[in-house]
Every structure is written in structure tokens, then in C-alpha cells.
Amino acid sequence: xxxxxxxxxxxxxxxxxxxxxxxxxxxxxxxxxxxxxxxxxxxxxxxxxxxxxxxxxxxxxxxxxxxxxxxxxxxxxxxxxxxxxxxxxxxxxxxxxxxxxxxxxxxxxxxxxxxxxxxxxxxxxxxxxxxxxxxxxxxxxxxxxxxxxxxxxxxxxxxxxxxxxxxxxxxxxxxxxxxxxxxxxxxxxxxxxxxxxxxxxxxxxxxxxxxxxxxxxxxxxxxxxxxxxxxxxxxxxxxxxxxxxxxxxxxxxxxxxxxxxxxxxxxxxxxxxxxxxxxxxxxxxxxxxxxxxxxxxxxxxxxxxxxxxxxxxxxxxxxxxxxxxxxxxxxxxxxxxxxxxxxxxxxxxxxxxxxxxxxxxxxxxxxxxxxxxxxxxxxxxxxxxxxxxxxxxxxxxxxxxxxxxxxxxxxxxxxxxxxxxxxxxxxxxxxxxxxxxxxxxxxxxxxxxxxxxxxxxxxxxxxxxxxxxxxxxxxxxxxxxxxxxxxxxxxxxxxxxxxxxxxxxxxxxxxxxxxxxxxxxxxxxxxxxxxxxxxxxxxxxxxxxxxxxxxxxxxxxxxxxxxxxxxxxxxxxxxxxxxxxxxxxxxxxxxxxxxxx
Amino acid sequence: xxxxxxxxxxxxxxxxxxxxxxxxxxxxxxxxxxxxxxxxxxxxxxxxxxxxxxxxxxxxxxxxxxxxxxxxxxxxxxxxxxxxxxxxxxxxxxxxxxxxxxxxxxxxxxxxxxxxxxxxxxxxxxxxxxxxxxxxxxxxxxxxxxxxxxxxxxxxxxxxxxxxxxxxxxxxxxxxxxxxxxxxxxxxxxxxxxxxxxxxxxxxxxxxxxxxxxxxxxxxxxxxxxxxxxxxxxxxxxxxxxxxxxxxxxxxxxxxxxxxxxxxxxxxxxxxxxxxxxxxxxxxxxxxxxxxxxxxxxxxxxxxxxxxxxxxxxxxxxxxxxxxxxxxxxxxxxxxxxxxxxxxxxxxxxxxxxxxxxxxxxxxxxxxxxxxxxxxxxxxxxxxxxxxxxx
Numbered sequence: 001x002x003x004x005x006x007x008x009x010x011x012x013x014x015x016x017x018x019x020x021x022x023x024x025x026x027x028x029x030x031x032x033x034x035x036x037x038x039x040x041x042x043x044x045x046x047x048x049x050x051x052x053x054x055x056x057x058x059x060x061x062x063x064x065x066x067x068x069x070x071x072x073x074x075x076x077x078x079x080x081x082x083x084x085x086x087x088x089x090x091x092x093x094x095x096x097x098x099x100x101x102x103x104x105x106x107x108x109x110x111x112x113x114x115x116x117x118x119x120x121x122x123x124x125x126x127x128x129x130x131x132x133x134x135x136x137x138x139x140x141x142x143x144x145x146x147x148x149x150x151x152x153x154x155x156x157x158x159x160x161x162x163x164x165x166x167x168x169x170x171x172x173x174x175x176x177x178x179x180x181x182x183x184x185x186x187x188x189x190x191x192x193x194x195x196x197x198x199x200x201x202x203x204x205x206x207x208x209x210x211x212x213x214x215x216x217x218x219x220x221x222x223x224x225x226x227x228x229x230x231x232x233x234x235x236x237x238x239x240x241x242x243x244x245x246x247x248x249x250x251x252x253x254x255x256x257x258x259x260x261x262x263x264x265x266x267x268x269x270x271x272x273x274x275x276x277x278x279x280x281x282x283x284x285x286x287x288x289x290x291x292x293x294x295x296x297x298x299x300x301x302x303x304x305x306x307x308x309x310x311x312x313x314x315x316x317x318x319x320x321x322x323x324x325x326x327x328x329x330x331x332x333x334x335x336x337x338x339x340x341x342x343x344x345x346x347x348x349x350x351x352x353x354x355x356x357x358x359x360x361x362x363x364x365x366x367x368x369x370x371x372x373x374x375x376x377x378x379x380x381x382x383x384x385x386x387x388x389x390x391x392x393x394x395x396x397x398x399x400x401x402x403x404x405x406x407x408x409x410x411x412x413x414x415x416x417x418x419x420x421x422x423x424x425x426x427x428x429x430x431x432x433x434x435x436x437x438x439x440x441x442x443x444x445x446x447x448x449x450x451x452x453x454x455x456x457x458x459x460x461x462x463x464x465x466x467x468x469x470x471x472x473x474x475x476x477x478x479x480x481x482x483x484x485x486x487x488x489x490x491x492x493x494x495x496x497x498x499x500x501x502x503x504x505x506x507x508x509x510x511x512x513x514x515x516x517x518x519x520x521x522x523x524x525x526x527x528x529x530x531x532x533x534x535x536x537x538x539x540x541x542x543x544x545x546x547x548x549x550x551x552x553x554x555x556x557x558x559x560x561x562x563x564x565x566x567x568x569x570x571x572x573x574x575x576x577x578x579x580x581x582x583x584x585x586x587x588x589x590x591x592x593x594x595x596x597x
Numbered sequence: 598x599x600x601x602x603x604x605x606x607x608x609x610x611x612x613x614x615x616x617x618x619x620x621x622x623x624x625x626x627x628x629x630x631x632x633x634x635x636x637x638x639x640x641x642x643x644x645x646x647x648x649x650x651x652x653x654x655x656x657x658x659x660x661x662x663x664x665x666x667x668x669x670x671x672x673x674x675x676x677x678x679x680x681x682x683x684x685x686x687x688x689x690x691x692x693x694x695x696x697x698x699x700x701x702x703x704x705x706x707x708x709x710x711x712x713x714x715x716x717x718x719x720x721x722x723x724x725x726x727x728x729x730x731x732x733x734x735x736x737x738x739x740x741x742x743x744x745x746x747x748x749x750x751x752x753x754x755x756x757x758x759x760x761x762x763x764x765x766x767x768x769x770x771x772x773x774x775x776x777x778x779x780x781x782x783x784x785x786x787x788x789x790x791x792x793x794x795x796x797x798x799x800x801x802x803x804x805x806x807x808x809x810x811x812x813x814x815x816x817x818x819x820x821x822x823x824x825x826x827x828x829x830x831x832x833x834x835x836x837x838x839x840x841x842x843x844x845x846x847x848x849x850x851x852x853x854x855x856x857x858x859x860x861x862x863x864x865x866x867x868x869x870x871x872x873x874x875x876x877x878x879x880x881x882x883x884x885x886x887x888x889x890x891x892x893x894x895x896x897x898x899x900x901x902x903x904x905x906x907x908x909x910x911x912x913x914x915x916x917x918x919x920x921x922x923x924x925x926x927x928x929x930x931x932x933x934x935x936x937x938x939x940x941x942x943x944x945x946x947x948x949x950x951x952x953x954x955x956x957x958x959x960x961x962x963x964x965x966x967x968x969x970x971x972x973x974x975x976x977x978x979x980x981x982x983x984x985x986x987x988x
Contacts (some may be wrong), residue, residue: 184909
């Protein structure tokens with residue numbers, strides 16, 4: 001204790017002469033630029049994936065339908081409603097947001113006499129801070145989920161060009177786990193998938209390493225899981241929440257990974273036994289994905305199913321259309337054999353209309369399903385296109401699969417820019433490499449290359465394999481020399497494909513003419529269904545819709561005993577055919593049960 | 598020389614060891630201090646038995662703030678625990694964030710990037726300044742000096758402004774998450790921080806003149822609340838309370854974490870182990886934090902990663918394991934004990950807040966034989982934040 005201790009405290013009096021530090025109007029103080037204030041949501045950007053709701057530890061976020069947003073592919077139609085009685089402004093919802101639509105303003109004052117108003121849907125309920133520029137937004141480097149897809153091991157062009165070995169190697173267990181870990185389980189893909197596979201659930205099974213559980217989930221909705229794991233058009237991946245700020249989850253490859261990991265001997269036991277026999281009989285015409293899916297479902301429900309297939313093996317277009325390097329026959333056979341093991345009887349090389357009639361099928365069965373697909377190739381009908389060296393792509397693909405002999409072209413031109421065009425071009429390229437050592441295939445199509453119907457991967461791989469692509473070429477006629485030998489395809493440059501009313505009406509620049517020299521022309525411009533098996537009387541009785549059988553939502557035709565499914569009534573891919581197969585099977589089962597009551 | 602109580606007034610002990618206090622005799626009185634009391638000890642209370650104006654027994658009562666954080670966390674995923682932990686200590690929440698993040702990182706095998714470690718250290722030191730500022734106001738306030746609280750609240754507010762621009766929030770910063778930190782320093786931050794530090798130093802000078810060089814303050818704090826250095830280990834006393842007893846315990850130096858091994862500092866110690874010495878040690882520690890922040894801002898890298906790569910936080914599972922992570926907060930050793938069982942949720946989280954050891958057992962011992970008027974000053978001098986006691 002000293003004199004200083006007595007006097008020193010009085011130094012506080014110096015503050016008498018100072019200005020006060022109190023802020024005169026604290027209510028109009030702006031918060032810092034990073035301040036985590038009230039939420040904003042860019043409604044157009046938001047897809048309603050609900051990841052914000054999942055991560056919110058307070059349960060402050062509810063995903064609710066709103067009037068101004070419609071549910072569509074890739075958008076659940078729901079938007080987050082935030083309860084400010086629960087929110088703690090931790091901003092994990094902003095950090096995890098898959099589209100970056102959810103942000104925070106730096107506004108922090110909100111006075112309202114009605115407590116219910118503090119539960120609001122940002123972006124829908126208009127607020128004064130909706131357009132605030134400052135506030136917390138997820139920093140560029142700050143991501144709570146991985147954005148990059150795990151790369152798939154594939155054969156290089158020089159390794160694959162002279163053989164039909166499968167290109168895609170499939171994920172290893174470690175790779176699959178990493179890829180599965182990227183999924184946020186929002187489930188938007190489920191609504192997009194035509195057959196509504198339980199995608200988040202089987203991806204969770206990959207994460208957990210429980211492949212048997214994953215396999216059971218797969219075959220609940222898709223008996224062609226090995227096929228779809230390789231060649232599905234994967235609409236799911238186009239609606240994946242991860243694709244908005246990164247790569248979509250490799251859903252197709254993860255599906256394939258599950259089927260690769262479970263030994264095939266275990267499949268039958270995991271999928272389970274059918275129900276006891278009901279005594280009902282169903283006939284299915286066509287052993288493609290639609291027909292066999294219906295057969296699988298109906299057989300599992302205990303009905304006696306007989307499948308009639310005109311060709312020597314099952315699978316339809318998946319066998320006779322898709323080349324082996326994309327879908328090995330063993331994978332297809334495994335799926336088909338699993339379906340047949342459910343007690344499905346199948347008659348190969350049995351053509352309805354020739355070996356059996358529709359009448360006899362109707363008499364012997366309680367229900368008949370027509371699932372004959374699109375087997376006939378469309379023709380361009382350009383001059384000289386009836387030459388014997390002008391083929392339809394589907395016919396040639398069939399010959400390649402069935403090992404039927406044909407004269408391999410030295411130089412071929414393919415007309416068409418879809419996946420079938422790429423399939424035939426790449427198949428012939430491989431055979432040319434094997435037999436002649438050089439690839440000489442040209443693909444011509446009306447569209448610009450970036451607007452081809454074919455998958456981007458297909459085009460890229462075709463180019464790597466030496467296939468030439470000539471886009472914006474309209475075929476005008478085949479050139480035949482005086483000896484009757486096909487020597488080329490004449491094309492004009494395409495100016496436009498559609499007219500003002502978006503109707504198909506290509507316009508050409510006739511001055512820009514090219515003759516593509518070749519000894520073979522292949523048309524790959526689409527397919528149609530051959531309905532001659534129905535017979536004249538039935539064709540007359542049935543109702544038609546622009547050349548296709550008219551069916552209702554459940555796949556019923558105008559005849560009460562006849563259903564139709566797959567490509568012949570609806571398109572255009574394997575997974576849609578599978579979905580269709582399920583639909584008719586459910587409808588038939590319901591009908592057969594009603595008959596019993 | 599330690600304070601020698603007057604034993605003549607002290608009640609006899611019964612054979613079972615309890616005090617023989619007969620409330621009907623009129624000699625003793627029960628008096629509740631808290632849970633509402635201006636001594637800023639938070640929501641806890643002490644049940645005092647007084648004889649005249651001297652305390653003969655004190656019993657602490659906690660539970661006014663129990664929210665069950667440790668149990669809540671067992672039902673939340675690892676990332677969902679991150680917004681919860683800061684609430685366990687309001688005035689200095691960052692240690693919860695750091696210790697939890699470090700525990701999760703250790704068990705999950707993640708290393709937070711170097712730049713994130715510097716920012717974490719910066720935040721922890723900023724939090725320490727805030728906490729001490731609050732303490733200074735409380736210590737002076739408990740002895741009737743309201744003006745100190747006004748000054749330190751102003752200084753603390755300046756630091757909250759810096760927190761706001763760095764982390765996006767003033768109190769619960771929620772900035773240090775498992776894997777790193779959310780963002781780097783905003784533009785112009787270093788300069789504004791330097792201005793704030795200068796202001797804080799100037800205010801501390803005033804506080805020193807008015808609070809520490811003050812005959813009244815000295816009269817009421819010197820020699821009061823003496824803690825025998827031999828009690829330190831048996832009572833688990835750490836931090837400034839231990840250093841004021843002459844024991845240079847400081848986790849920052851004893852077991853350096855983050856970037857403390859790259860910083861130049863020595864633990865601040867005192868000799869007399871009374872309320873005054875503890876207050877002085879804290880003031881000097883505060884000045885050391887100011888110095889540490891300057892060192893950090895000068896040495897820290899301006900570019901580099903801020904977050905380690907995390908697995909998808911929605912499915913994050915951490916293998917079996919247990920760990921204890923500790924750090925030196927403004928009140929002593931802060932620790933997180935985390936047990937994981939391979940699932941997506943923590944099996945057990947235990948928070949070791951220094952208030953638990955200081956404010957319950959130690960307070961009950963120290964409170965005996967002091968004047969009623971000194972109880973508040975004694976409680977504050979142990980620097981208690983009750984939410985830590987009842988996590």
C-alpha cells in the first residue's frame with residue numbers, strides 16, 4: 001500500500017473530458033460482410049434436395065411444397081422453410097447446399113408481433129433482405145462434400161480396337177466406397193428413374209460394404225440390374241443433386257459394382273423364392289427386357305409364365321442390338337437365367353403367327369403380354385437405297401451377335417447420329433481391324449456433332465477408335481457405277497433441320513455436295529415394330545394410336561386379355577422397358593386376383 | 598503469511614464429521630448467495646451458513662443451466678455436434694470448438710492444414726482476451742467498482758467486432774469445424790486488429806491505475822482467498838489460479854498444440870496465491886495474449902489450404918477409439934474426452950471445464966471463515982463459468 005494507491009484511482013476522472021463511446025443509433029449499424037444473418041434462397045436455383053434439412057441439427061428446416069414451384073425431373077418441388085425459433089445460424093445448411101442457392105444476408109434485425117411469422121420460406125416469403133449482397137456465402141474452397149467423380153478404369157483405344165472385350169473395368173471396392181460416399185442420399189434420382197430404383201439405399205449398401213443387401217434392393221425393382229449397370233441411359237445421373245456444383249454420382253457404375261461383388265451362386269437365394277402357385281397362366285411374347293421383367297414379376301407372384309421368343313436366345317435388343325464390348329453376353333445371360341430360375345418357361349425360335357397363333361395363346365392363357373420391341377430398321381428411301389449393299393444397322397448387329405456370315409465392308413458409310421449408329425460403326429471398326437488391319441468407317445448425320453443423339457462418351461470413343469464423323473450431311477442418294485457396284489453415298493450440306501414450327505423439314509445447300517466413297521451404306525435412322533404376328537382379324541379389332549398399339553397407363557390394350565409393354569408401345573431404352581414390364585405385371589396380377597374373388 | 602481464521606466462533610464437529618450447526622439456536626443463519634447475483638458468476642448459487650458476518654460453511658448448488666449437451670451430442674452426427682459445443686462456455690466458446698474439432702480429427706485420422714492452425718490459434722487468443730475482459734469487469738464489480746466493467750465491456754466489444762468480421766458471428770463463432778476453419782482473414786483485418794489491440798492496451802493502462810493501484814481494492818483482496826500451492830494437484834487446479842500460486846502450469850508451453858511451439862512466450866506466474874495476485878496474473882496474461890496476437894499476425898501464412906478433405910459429413914463414421922484433447926483456456930485446462938465406436942455418432946463426449954474443479958470443491962473449502970461481503974469477490978476470483986460445470 002502506498003500513496004500512489006490512494007491517488008491513482010482518481011485518474012478515472014480524466015474521462016469527464018472525453019467523448020462518450022456509446023453508439024448513438026445502434027439499430028442502424030451494418031453487420032460485417034461475412035455476418036451469418038437471415039437466410040436467402042434463390043428459388044430458381046434450389047432443387048429441393050433437402051440436404052439442408054438433413055444436416056440441420058436443430059430440426060429447424062422443413063421441406064414443404066410451395067405454390068409457385070412445380071415438381072419436375074431433378075426438382076422435388078419442395079423448398080426449405082426455416083423456423084427461427086429453432087435456428088442457431090450455424091450455416092451448415094449453407095455449407096452443404098448442393099446448388100449454392102441457400103445463402104445468408106448480413107441482416108440481423110427483425111421485429112414482429114406474431115411469433116408464427118418467424119417460420120418462413122426464404123425466397124418465397126418476400127423479405128427486405130432478399131436482395132442483400134453482403135452476408136455469409138459458402139467460401140469457394142469450403143466444401144463439405146466431394147465434387148469430383150472417381151475416375152473409371154477403361155481400356156485404352158489401342159487395347160480395345162481389335163477385340164470385343166468389355167471396355168469398362170468396373171470400380172474396385174475402395175473406389176466404389178469413395179464414390180458412394182459422395183452421395184448425399186437426397187433421393188431426387190428415385191423419382192427420375194423410370195423404374196424408381198431405391199438408389200440412395202443401394203448406394204448406402206455400397207458404403208457399408210453390405211453387397212448382399214444391395215443386391216436384394218436392386219432386384220426388387222430391376223431384374224436387369226447387370227444390364228442396366230452397364231448400358232442404362234442413366235436419367236438418374238442427369239437429375240443428381242451433385243451435378244449442380246460438380247460431377248453427378250456414378251450411379252450406374254455403383255449398381256454394376258454391387259452385381260460384380262456378389263458371387264452369382266448367391267443371387268438366387270438373396271432374391272428369394274416365388275410365392276406358391278396360383279394356377280393362373282400368362283403368355284408373354286418377346287424375351288426382351290420388358291417381357292422378361294413382366295415374366296419375373298408374375299412368376300414371383302406365383303403365376304405360371306410362358307415366354308415365346310422368335311430368336312435363338314433371350315434379351316431382345318440388349319443382346320442383338322448392344323455390342324459385346326458394352327454388354328458382355330455372360331452378364332446378360334446371368335440376368336436372364338436368374339429370371340428363368342423363378343419357374344419361367346421359355347420357347348426359343350418360336351414365332352407367333354407362324355409356329356403358334358394369337359388365338360391359341362388367348363385360349364390357353366389367362367393373359368397375354370405383347371413385348372416384341374422394335375426389330376425392323378427404318379429405311380431412308382433415298383435413290384438407289386434398295387441396292388443389296390445397303391443394310392439396316394439392326395440387321396447387321398443381329399448378324400454379328402448371331403454369328404451369321406456377311407461380307408465385311410472394306411469401306412462403309414453409316415447414316416445416323418444415334419447410339420445405334422455408333423454401335424454398328426464401332427463393331428464394324430473392330431472387325432475391320434481384325435480382318436483388314438485398317439479401320440475405314442464414316443458416320444454421317446444431319447445434326448451438328450454436339451447435338452448428336454448418341455451419348456457423348458460413345459462419340460468420343462468412336463473417334464478414338466478411328467471412326468470418322470461427318471456432321472451436317474443430308475443423304476441424297478447412293479452412287480452406283482455402270483457395273484451395278486455401290487461406290488458411294490452422295491450428301492448435301494444441311495442448312496437447317498427443323499422449320500419455324502419445329503417440324504422436321506431439313507433444308508440443304510445443294511452446292512455443297514460430297515460423295516463419300518464406300519462399298520457399303522448402313523442406315524441407322526430408327527426402328528419400327530412388326531405387328532404382322534397379330535393377324536388381320538386382331539389387327540382390325542384392336543385400337544391403334546398413330547401406328548402403335550393404343551394402351552392405357554397400365555399397359556392394357558383395347559382387348560381385355562391382351563397387354564403390351566416395352567419399346568413396341570413406349571420407348572426408348574432398357575430401363576423404361578423394365579419399368580413397363582413391372583407396370584403390366586402389376587396390372588395383370590390385379591386382374592387375375594379380381595377374377596378369383 | 599496465510600490468513601489465520603478465528604477458530605473460537607467455529608462450530609463443533611459431530612462424531613460423524615459433520616458440523617454441529619443448530620439453526621434454532623439463533624447463533625447461525627442460512628443465506629443464499631445466487632443464483633441471481635451481480636458478481637457475474639453466472640447461474641449458480643452458494644448456500645451459506647453464517648455466524649455473524651463470517652461464513653462457517655458453504656454448499657454450492659448448480660443445475661440452473663443444465664441443458665445436457667454431452668447427452669445431446671450422443672444423438673447427433675459428428676458435424677451436427679459442431680454447432681452445439683460452443684454453447685458449453687458462452688464467454689469463451691472457441692475452446693469447445695477447437696478441442697472438439699481436434700478430438701474428431703485425431704480419431705478420424707485427419708490433419709488440419711497449417712494455415713488453419715494459425716487462424717485457430719488467433720481465434721483462441723482473441724477469445725482469451727474477451728474472457729479476461731469479462732472477468733476484470735466482474736472482479737471489480739464484485740467489490741463495487743462498476744466503472745471497470747463499463748470500460749472492459751467497451752474493449753470486449755471492439756474484439757467482438759473483430760470476431761464478427763472474421764467469423765461471421767459475435768458470440769457463438771462456429772468457425773473452427775472438424776478439418777480446419779471456414780475461411781481466411783478478411784481484407785484489412787490485420788490493421789483493424791492492431792488498432793483494437795492498441796485501444797485494449799490503453800484501456801488496460803486505465804484499469805491498472807484505477808483497479809489495481811487502488812487502496813480499497815488491495816485492502817479487500819490481498820490475503821483473501823488464499824490457495825495453498827500444495828492443494829493444486831489434489832483439487833485439480835490449473836490455469837491462472839495455479840500460476841498465481843507460483844506454479845508455472847500452462848498447457849500452451851507444457852504440451853504445445855496448434856502453433857504455440859512457434860510463438861515466443863513464458864507462462865505468467867505470481868507468488869501470493871490470493872485474490873489480488875490472481876487478478877494481476879490474469880491482467881498480465883491478457884497483455885501476453887495481445888503480444889501473442891501480434892506475433893501470430895506477423896508470422897501466419899497468407900495463403901494455403903483452410904480445410905482438410907473430409908469424408909461426406911452426412912455419412913461420416915469414425916472408427917473405434919478414444920482421445921483426450923486439452924488446451925489452455927483463460928481459466929485453466931480445457932479438455933474434451935471423446936469416445937467413438939465406429940458409428941456415425943460419438944459414443945461419449947466428456948467436457949472438462951476448469952470451472953468444475955474450481956467452483957465446486959475448491960470454493961466450498963475456500964469459503965469457510967471469510968466475510969459475507971468477500972464471498973462474491975472470492976467466487977469471481979476463481980473465474981467460474983457455470984455452463985461448464987453442468988454440461
